[in-house]
Amino acid sequence: MTSSFVTEDFDASKWENIEPYANDLLTRELTCSGCLERLIKDSSTLAEHVSEAGTLLSIAMTCDTENSSKLQSYLDFVENVQPKLSEFADALNRRMAGHPAVEELPSRYDLMIKCIRTDIGIFREENIPLQVEEAKLETEHSTITGAMMVEYDGEEKTLPQMAIYLEDTDRSVRESAWRAITARMEQDAERLSEIYDELIRIRHQIATNAGFDDYRFYIFEAKHRYDYSLDDCLQFHDSIESVCVPLMHQIHGERRTALDVEALRPWDVGEKSGGGVDIHGRSPLQPFDTVDELISGCSNIFHSMSPELGGMFDMLKERDSLDLESRKGKAPGGYQANLEKTRIPFIFMNAAGTQGDLMTMVHEAGHAFHSCYSSELDLIDERNPPLEFAEVASMSMELMSHPEWGEFYSEEEARRAKADHLEKIVCFMPWMATIDAFQHWVYANPEHSREERAEHWLELRRRFGPKTDWSGFEDLKETSWQGQLHLFQVPFYYVEYGIAQLGALQLWQYHRRDASDALSRYARAMSLGNTKPLPELFGAAGLNLGFGEEHVGSLIGELNEALTEIQA
Template sequence: MFPLGQDFDATSWASLEPVTNELISREINSTDELEVFFSDISDMAEHVSEAGAKLYIGMTCDTESEEKQADFLEFVENIRPKMSEISNQLDLKIINLDYLEQLPERYDLIIRSMKNSIELFREENIPLSVQCTKLSTEYQKIVGAMTVEFQGEEYTLPQMRRFLESNDREVRREAWILVRERRMQDSQRITEILDELIELRHKIALNAGFENYRDYAFRSMERFDYTPADCYEFHKSVETHCMPVIHTINDNRLIGFGYNKLRPWDVNEKSGDSPDVQGRGALVPFEDVSELVSLTSEVFHRLSSELGGMFDRLVDGEVLDLDSRKGKAPGGYQYNLEKTGLPFIFMNASGQQGDVETMIHEAGHAFHSMYCSDLRLIQERNYPIEFAEVASMSMELLTQPHWGVFYEDAEECRRAKRMHLESVIGLLAWICRVDAFQHWMYENPSHTHRERSEYWLKLRSRFGPRTDWNGFEEDESLFWQTQGHLFGAPFYYIEYGIAQLGALQIWAKQSIDPQGALSDYKAAMMLGNTRSLPDLFQAADIKLGFDEHHIGSLVDKINSALVSL
């Protein structure tokens, strides 16, 4: 039966069922047989993963095809739940084998992960999780259905972004108020959804023997290497070191714009971005997708011939779908094809600086999966998100010295770099605000709506830009409602902050030892998921830490780069 052939159809239960039955009933009589068992399970998981990836890619590249959508949904609703049940059964089977103790060290993390999910598993939590999923789907539906009428036309909220970023202050103000009014119409229900989610999640945690959902979430997300106390330290360090930089950036904007105060439509509450102070139009780094590809290739070749070659392999492998066109889903992602061994990159490029950053970011993810593609088991390649984003975020920073490829005009190039570095700082503050909010909510699950608002505003005074929300106080106290992670992916957010700290250290090393920075990057990425998070950081010669001194020195580096630009 194993290895499964290239033509094995993992989208069909009829072909999967005999394979899973054989695995479940197989007798294992030695450590060698157990290793073969791991390898066969991985073989099957690779097929299932690639089948799901191809269906998802097919659907997002062609949203108008009802057939592709139906195929994907069929897979999600019928194959995935069955496979997760099977995987639970296989974990239980493995965990009870005596041979487990004799496995070589490279299985340690895989076994830790299996034991963890078995320890957390409670039958009575399944229906509660289903209810949580339903509530977060309701949130998505409510937000997705929001539209406003602006200048005689109907727009979705993501479409309103271009008016919110307009150089015309009056257009921004009008657009911002319209969007806020629309959001406030559903704010009552969204508040209730979060109430219900907190209650359900608290129950899930109690059922699994935890004091609160925060502690449960840390365990279920396999955060073995950092604690809530580390997160608090992270918040404090960002408050001390990032906020003065953010306030200075905004003070300069205030002078540049010539306003008497900054209003919420002048500075983006989340990213900290603002329109160009000099009223210049958007940057135009490339004309079309073929130019984006050739210029990105040149950037990577200038950074290193190895990375340039790896990027070209993606281009030749036809695993890029980059242009924005009708019938394509929004956003960008990188998806590993576990069987083929190639990553797929999806995005909607339309000629903006943000597209350059997305292309480079997703290429960084692709390099990571290419570097560790020789690791045998799928679990060995399933690296933690805190480190996956180091791979992508550090590429954004490491390529900066070569962004001139996209800009003939030196000032335009400086502007692109400045905007990117400012958003790195701005985003760290927003990440800490969202994270601190979640810690507090789940540690105090019986809080009132008023207390929630008050706590949010307290965090805003610690981590927010000093914009004046006079006249929009209720909007200000409910602005957390715009952050979808609070509903669908609780506690999942600080990972990006942790990864950014890693990326900044690799970038800092580049200025002293450019070759060393790249070889550390490679050495760490090749390890995939075979080392703990601190060991992966160490392999990249960077530190996993949150103290003020450490974060202060990274912020100083950004600040001096900003000054020199």
């Protein structure tokens, strides 16, 4: 073994290469708390290499879903390396947490040991093959949705490329685009329902194997949600229902009046977060044509906010860490991934020139800044913050960049884009509550039939959704949850966006009063990575973690004031 524990050229995509290092960690002599610290450090180094190998394979696959050898390499990793890693991680966890010297470790390791003890508590060997099955179904979901193309306007288009037609001022264009998209999704609706049925069955089995009544309790543990409960989520849904839903209806009412239509149809307003066609009949905002324009404009935005952020963003371009344009065979969506060994973030998205694409870029850049700020922290576990805080980094960047949007827009266009963004925050919260409440119900009632699932979905749509007229498309409305990738691929990852949005809005309040103060709060909190519990991460930036109606009401209240100012 080298002094840095693993050699630099070590290929961690193959188990036979990982195994000798894993064996060393599992068998080396541990006589003191210093040896235990060394073990933690070395296992972090190994985890960095393995994580980076897996991330690179996943990036290669999502950038080119039609390339069967890239898919195969990723699947090899999922099927042959990850199960062995889970087993190894559990053995290592037990070795660390069970060692008498664990009590002598400095407090720096408290959170990590707490997480390790949770992971030991829920680990079951018989869940490993189930998790492999789960990952394969998730990959099939990616392949199915990545292959969705629509014949429109004489061309084959990806679904992200179709987004722009849903903002067309000609209602018949919007309708035909919406019909084309949903018809394409309908072709795979049966298989997607089967995949979801199967995922629910597998996940429930994983939970009961681990001794839980159902998957909700399992996933709260697995996600280390120590600082809020199932009941807090339900309270959050109630707060959103009383604060955001009425405001959303008001916003949609104005939309209906301005568009001069009897009822909003699904092509008149975005299902997930409102928005859609401009209500004053202006063409969709087109902040950029090419990906190069997007990159150089964002570089200017971040440099104007602070030289530090600008420098971090430029580094991504220089290191070739951006894959931004939409093309056939690329998985949908956008993400930021960390390359843990090289400690460089990677950003993936499907840019087609819309305001939404600009927001995605700024959002993912916020994640990348978070990675940069925490990149100096020693251990992999210390650098990966909980998602409830990770999304504060990205969502607050969307809001705090408002004053710089002139980079892409005239003054009037910028006002319009900001109003659109603020309205979407209001309207997104009810959608978030819908998705979260849906998952709570789905996993609390794992034996449900598809009819019951549809019925409950529609009930949630009535509680939280816009008063959109779906007549003629009732079947589609019943399965409209299928458009939400998270339900398939990252179960219960959604309330984090709502929790984080509350944090982002608080940072935005600071930023409205004193921009540089807000950015130093941002830097201070983001530099902590994952070294503190969630309430302390919020606290480091001066933010409160809360779910009550009063808290939500005061934040959305200030947002609404800002919205009124912009629109005046």
